[in-house]
Amino acid sequence: MSRLAVPKTYKLFIGGKFPRSESGRTTEILSPTGAFIANVAKASRKDARDAVVAARSAWSGWAGATAYNRGQVLYRVAEMLEGRAEQFVAEIVETTGVTPAAARSEVTAAIDTLVWHAGWTDKFAQVHGGANPVAGPFFNLSVPESTGVVALVAPSSAGTSLIGLVASIAPALTTGNAVVVLASESAPCAAMTFAEVLSTSDIPGGVVNILTGDVAEVAPWLASHADVNALDLTGADTTLALECERAGAETLKRVVRPGTFGPTESAFDRIAAFVETKTVWHTKSLA
Amino acid sequence: MSFRNYAPAPESTVILNLRPSYGLYIGGEWVDGHGGSMTTISPSTEKPITEISLADASDIDRAVAAARKSYDTVWSRMSGSERGKYLFRIARLLQERAREFAVAETLDNGKPIRETRDIDIPLVAAWFFHYAGWADKLDYAGLGVNPRSLGVAGQIIPWNFPLLMLAWKVAPALAAGNTLVLKPAETTPLTALLFVEICEQAGLPAGVVNIVPGLGEVAGQALVGHTGVNKIAFTGSTAVGRQIARTLAGTDTRLTLELGGKGANIVFDDAAVDEAIEGIITGIFFNQGHVCCAGSRLLVQENIHDEIVEKLTRRLATLRLGDPLDKNTDIGAINSKEQLERITAISATGEAEGANRWTLDCPVPDKGFWFRPTVLTNVSTSNTVARDEIFGPVLSVLTFRTPDEAIAKANNTPYGLSAGIWTQNASRMLRVADQLRAGVIWANTFNQFDPTSPFGGYKESGFGREGGRHGLTAYLATGGAR
Numbered sequence: 001m002s003r004l005a006v007p008k009t010y011k012l013f014i015g016g017k018f019p020r021s022e023s024g025r026t027t028e029i030l031s032p033t034g035a036f037i038a039n040v041a042k043a044s045r046k047d048a049r050d051a052v053v054a055a056r057s058a059w060s061g062w063a064g065a066t067a068y069n070r071g072q073v074l075y076r077v078a079e080m081l082e083g084r085a086e087q088f089v090a091e092i093v094e095t096t097g098v099t100p101a102a103a104r105s106e107v108t109a110a111i112d113t114l115v116w117h118a119g120w121t122d123k124f125a126q127v128h129g130g131a132n133p134v135a136g137p138f139f140n141l142s143v144p145e146s147t148g149v150v151a152l153v154a155p156s157s158a159g160t161s162l163i164g165l166v167a168s169i170a171p172a173l174t175t176g177n178a179v180v181v182l183a184s185e186s187a188p189c190a191a192m193t194f195a196e197v198l199s200t201s202d203i204p205g206g207v208v209n210i211l212t213g214d215v216a217e218v219a220p221w222l223a224s225h226a227d228v229n230a231l232d233l234t235g236a237d238t239t240l241a242l243e244c245e246r247a248g249a250e251t252l253k254r255v256v257r258p259g260t261f262g263p264t265e266s267a268f269d270r271i272a273a274f275v276e277t278k279t280v281w282h283t284k285s286l287a
Numbered sequence: 288m289s290f291r292n293y294a295p296a297p298e299s300t301v302i303l304n305l306r307p308s309y310g311l312y313i314g315g316e317w318v319d320g321h322g323g324s325m326t327t328i329s330p331s332t333e334k335p336i337t338e339i340s341l342a343d344a345s346d347i348d349r350a351v352a353a354a355r356k357s358y359d360t361v362w363s364r365m366s367g368s369e370r371g372k373y374l375f376r377i378a379r380l381l382q383e384r385a386r387e388f389a390v391a392e393t394l395d396n397g398k399p400i401r402e403t404r405d406i407d408i409p410l411v412a413a414w415f416f417h418y419a420g421w422a423d424k425l426d427y428a429g430l431g432v433n434p435r436s437l438g439v440a441g442q443i444i445p446w447n448f449p450l451l452m453l454a455w456k457v458a459p460a461l462a463a464g465n466t467l468v469l470k471p472a473e474t475t476p477l478t479a480l481l482f483v484e485i486c487e488q489a490g491l492p493a494g495v496v497n498i499v500p501g502l503g504e505v506a507g508q509a510l511v512g513h514t515g516v517n518k519i520a521f522t523g524s525t526a527v528g529r530q531i532a533r534t535l536a537g538t539d540t541r542l543t544l545e546l547g548g549k550g551a552n553i554v555f556d557d558a559a560v561d562e563a564i565e566g567i568i569t570g571i572f573f574n575q576g577h578v579c580c581a582g583s584r585l586l587v588q589e590n591i592h593d594e595i596v597e598k599l600t601r602r603l604a605t606l607r608l609g610d611p612l613d614k615n616t617d618i619g620a621i622n623s624k625e626q627l628e629r630i631t632a633i634s635a636t637g638e639a640e641g642a643n644r645w646t647l648d649c650p651v652p653d654k655g656f657w658f659r660p661t662v663l664t665n666v667s668t669s670n671t672v673a674r675d676e677i678f679g680p681v682l683s684v685l686t687f688r689t690p691d692e693a694i695a696k697a698n699n700t701p702y703g704l705s706a707g708i709w710t711q712n713a714s715r716m717l718r719v720a721d722q723l724r725a726g727v728i729w730a731n732t733f734n735q736f737d738p739t740s741p742f743g744g745y746k747e748s749g750f751g752r753e754g755g756r757h758g759l760t761a762y763l764a765t766g767g768a769r
Contacts, residue, residue, distance in 0.1 A: 127429070132755055134737035135413065142741050142757065229746070242537035249532035251701075252525070252544065252747045269430075269765050276703075276745045277752050280720050282730040 010040040010188070012047055012212065013195035015054030016205015022046050027213060029189065032097030040188050042213035045221045048180065051209035052227050055149045055178035058206025063146045063176030067122035074118035074173060077201040078111050084197060085111070088162060088190060095189045096161055106159060110166040113266050117170040124175060124271055132279070139282040144275035146176035147254055148229035151222035153182050153215055153244075154191065155235040155263030161187035162194060163264045168232055169208060171270040180209045180228070182219055184235070188212040216240050223247035230254035230274050234261055293607075296614045298400045302387045308338035309476070311346055311500065312483045314353030315493025320346050322505050327477055330397035331611050331620035331655040339476050342501035344509035347468070350497040351515040354439040354466040357494030362466050363436060371422030374461060376489040378415035384485070385412065388478055392450055393611045395477035397620030397656070398574050400612050410736055411454040417738035418458035421759050425463065428759050435764040436464030437541060438517035441510040443503075444479075445523045446472035446622050447577040447678075453479050455753045456520050457496065458738075463762035465518065468497045470507055474623045476500040503527065508534075516540060518762065522579075525676075525702075525747050543751025543761045545579065545743055547676040548704030551697035552582030552733065553719065555690075556591045558709035562731065564598050567682070570707055570733040572606065572660050575619055576680040577626070579748075580705035582733055584673055586693050589686040596664055596684060600645050603660055608649050618680065621656040630658050630679030637663045637672035637683065668699055676702070690715060694722045703745030707733045726752070 010029075011018040023044035029037045043051075062070070081088070085107050092103035125143050132140040150172045155164035161184050169179050183191030195210050211218060219236060222228055223244035231248050233241040233256060241258045248255055256273050308324070310317040322343035326335045342350070362370070381388065388411070389403040398407075426432050440460045444452035449471060460467050471479035479498050486496050499506055511519055511531050521531055522545040535542050552570045554563050570582025587595050611619035621627040638644050642663035651657040658679055666673050666683040673683050687693040697706055706725040708716050720728045726744045729735060736742065741752035751761045 132737065132739040132741070134735070134740050136735065136737070138732070138735065140737070140740050142755070147745075238537070245536035246533050249529055249536060252528060252532060252546070252749060254750050257539075276724075276726065277741050277743070277757055278720075278723075278726060278728065278745075279741050280728045280730060281732055281735050281740070282716070283732050 007038065010038045010192045010212065012041045012043055013192065013198070013208070013210040014047065014051045015058070015209065016199065018195070021213070022050070025213070029095065031094060037095055038189065040192070040212045043211035043218050045218065047211060048218050048221045049225065051180040051211060052149060052222070052225050054206035054209055055180050056227050058204050059146070059149055059178035061204055062178055062207045065176070067125070070174070070176065071118045071121035073202045074114055074121065074170070077197060077203060078114035078118060080197045080201045081107070081111050081114065081194070088193065091193055092161060092190055096158065096187050098159060102159060106163045109264065110163045113163065113166050113170055116266055117174045117271070120174050120271060127268070128272060128275065129277065137284045139284055140279065142277050142279045144175060144272070145278050147274045147276055148177065149180065149227060150177045150230045150232060150274050151180045151225070151228045152232040153219050153235040153240070154184055156184040156186050157263050160184065160263045162190040164235065165191045165194060167264045167266055168234060170266070172232070172274045173207065174271050175275050177274050178207045180211065180222060182215045183210055183212045185213070185215045219244050220247055223253070224250065226251050228253060232256045232273070233258050234263060293615045295610070297610060297612045298390055298393070298614060300390055300394060300612070302390055303394070305337050308340065309480045310340045311342050311350070312480070312498040313346070313350045314356070314497065320499070320501065322346065322501050325473070327395060327474065329394050330474075330622050331652070333654050336394060336477060339500050342470070342499040342506040344505070346499060346501070347506055347509040347513060350468040350499050351439055351441070351513050353494040354468050354497050355515055357492055358438055358466040361492045362495050363464055367423030367425060367464070370461065370464060371419045373489055373491055374415050374419030374422060374458060377485055377491070378412050378419060380485045380488050381408070381412040381415060385409070388450060388481065390612070391481055392478050393619070395475050396446065396449055397611050397622050399616040399619045400614055401616065402574060407448055407451045410738070411450050414451070414454035414458045414738045418462040418759070421459070422462040425763065428756055428763060430760060430763055430765050437762060437764060438465060439515060440465045440467040440518040440520060440762065441513065441516040442467055442469040443507050443510065443519070443521045443523065444469065444471055446475040447574060447579070449475040450478040450482065452522055453482060455758070459753070459758045460520075460762045461495065463759055465762050466495045468499060468510060468516070470499050470501055470510055473502060511535065518542070520761070521545070528749055544749035545751070545753065546747065546749040547702055548579045548581065548744065548748050549584060549674065549676055549700045549702045550580055550582045550705035550707065550725070551584045551586050552707035553586045553693045553697060553709065554588065554591070554595060555710040555712070555715065556588040557711050559711060559731070560591070560594070560598065563709040564595070564602050566707060566709060566731070566733045567599060568602065571682045572618060572680050573734050575621055575658070577622060577678055578734065580727060580734065582705070582707045583677060583681070583683060585682055585684045586687050586696055587684060589688050592684070592686050596662070600662060603647055603662070606647065606660060608647065608657065608659060609652060618660060621658050621679065624656055626678065627656040627658055630677055630681060633672060633675060633677050634661055634663070634681050637666065637670060637681070640670045640672070642666045642670065642672060642683070668696055674700065690719060694719060698724045701747040704748035705729070
């Protein structure tokens with residue numbers, strides 16, 4: 001007689017913990033063949049606000065960590081993902097119906113994306129900032145700093161349920177931002193399993209918060225939240241992006257519009273999208 | 288007459304050769320605007336200077352079309368080195384006519400000639416000179432080889448540094464290969480219109496620079512909403528910045544915003560006091576406090592509060608308020624009646640909320656708009672004068688005990704443009720600078736500007752940087768936030 005499997009309860013990832021939605025709501029996720037997979041938590045406005053609180057609390061520690069430390073932590077996430085690669089391949093195949101080869105290539109791309117960003121943490125400031133030769137007796141230096149709390153809509157196009165999420169959050173994390181990310185609505189399972197990877201890596205709780213559910217319902221709450229500094233709308237459709245950008249204008253959020261970057265793209269500019277340049281002047285004298 | 292009184296030393300306005308009226312400058316020609324006209328006045332005398340034609344939406348349409356045409360047919364096809372030479376010419380011409388521009392700016396804006404002569408106009412020339420050299424070096428801007436320009440830039444500038452803000456916008460836009468439509472502020476269009484003469488003397492191709500004076504809610508709105516514009520650059524209030532960000536939501540138009548501020552100027556008890564006093568004064572009384580990055584909140588360590596306030600007011604008593612064209616003048620006129628009313632009202636609110644008011648005891652001219660330098664002490668963080676941008680010569684004084692408290696109070700604002708730190712302890716200075724959420728931090732100095740030095744805000748002070756390589760990339764195609 002075959003053994004009855006023990007399926008996973010998919011919950012949210014907020015502040016390093018795995019709570020259910022406070023709303024008690026779930027969404028039924030079916031496989032492409034119509035088989036029941038899971039009841040995934042359907043995040044509410046309150047969950048989104050809890051996630052922002054968690055992100056804001058975690059941000060100063062993450063932003064204040066040394067770049068070397070952030071690099072090691074991101075590399076550690078890659079290590080954890082590598083170790084569970086087969087689990088992700090199986091899950092992506094089951095939940096999205098892609099071939100095992102396609103799933104494997106998505107998982108390895110996600111790992112390599114994390115490694116690429118891990119290597120950027122202690123180089124980005126040098127490349128992006130620098131000394132400014134002002135016409136006067138001043139020391140003058142410009143350095144990039146993290147923008148703060150970034151809310152992201154992860155891509156939902158086919159074949160991006162993991163890599164789309166990783167390629168979205170890694171650039172923001174590289175420079176010290178904390179993130180609240182809305183996972184792909186149609187294929188949220190890999191995102192929540194990735195939360196387990198984060199949970200067993202050294203990423204401080206709250207630096208990454210992952211919500212599942214109705215993206216069009218939750219994203220505008222994040223876009224209008226005064227304690228969110230920036231929006232990445234890469235995964236939003238035109239209507240949702242317009243609504244979010246408008247809401248974000250009230251607190252002058254930095255916005256990455258859909259189409260600015262490909263759903264799986266890694267780019268220097270994508271890291272640069274969520275930094276603020278600080279310029280410090282100091283007098284020079286022998287006095 | 289006290290020994291402190293100087294004989295008047297006014298700069299002559301004979302050097303100016305103004306026309307009785309100015310139109311819009313579109314496609315290399317002066318044309319009449321369809322949005323009516325207004326008289327630009329000198330805020331120190333309320334005397335008319337000249338008549339200004341105003342743009343309406345149809346004029347903006349024509350200006351954008353002219354900019355597009357010159358972009359497509361001339362400017363985008365020109366080599367970077369040729370573009371750069373035009374900018375070098377402009378820089379040189381501005382230096383040659385610096386005195387004239389200084390006088391015109393002081394006349395139209397009300398700021399002291401000492402500032403326009405020594406700061407505004409020299410920086411304008413420096414800005415063009417700096418960006419001129421970038422035009423043929425875009426490959427080194429960090430955006431890969433041969434980065435694309437954006438197309439037509441719409442630029443809206445404020446009244447506090449009229450020509451300098453024009454330079455901050457125009458120089459990088461042209462260096463990067465864009466053409467532009469620029470709307471100067473309603474109360475200070477004069478130097479932007481005189482800048483047209485510089486463009487013509489430089490032989491700049493028609494339509495590359497279009498200057499369209501007009502009202503914000505007419506010409507400004509039309510420019511922001513124009514579908515033919517690829518980039519909007521705005522310097523002004525946070526309220527208008529919000530509107531612009533809303534208007535551009537869902538479009539492909541790139542946007543950079545330089546908005547308001549409520550800069551903290553933090554003085555620790557180990558600061559060089561006399562230098563700090565000068566820095567506090569530069570921080571808030573430079574340009575009558577009409578400075579978005581002004582150090583309008585003085586955070587002084589509690590144990591030296593009384594000493595600082597006493598020395599500050601004693602030093603302020605030597606400032607000379609009056610005719611901006613007089614070379615001895617420190618404090619000029621408030622730019623407009625509306626701004627004077629706003630400063631007056633918010634200062635009164637400060638007093639009503641419990642602040643103690645000190646105001647410079649000095650005569651004020653009968654005509655014009657004047658506000659005597661004012662220091663408000665006993666201000667707490669929740670007071671209106673500690674939260675709202677006043678944009679005038681009013682300093683709010685707060686105290687702190689520990690560096691952590693100073694940092695928390697400094698960051699306790701939706702703005703994040705500038706901050707100052709006064710301490711002889713270099714380690715403390717650098718640690719505090721790390722913790723402040725502001726785009727420009729002046730340590731043991733204040734209100735320094737340079738074309739190589741990126742300037743711009745955190746949080747609701749806007750996004751994007753002006754100056755240096757960072758400012759150049761705001762006019763080049765790149766990935767990234769807007």
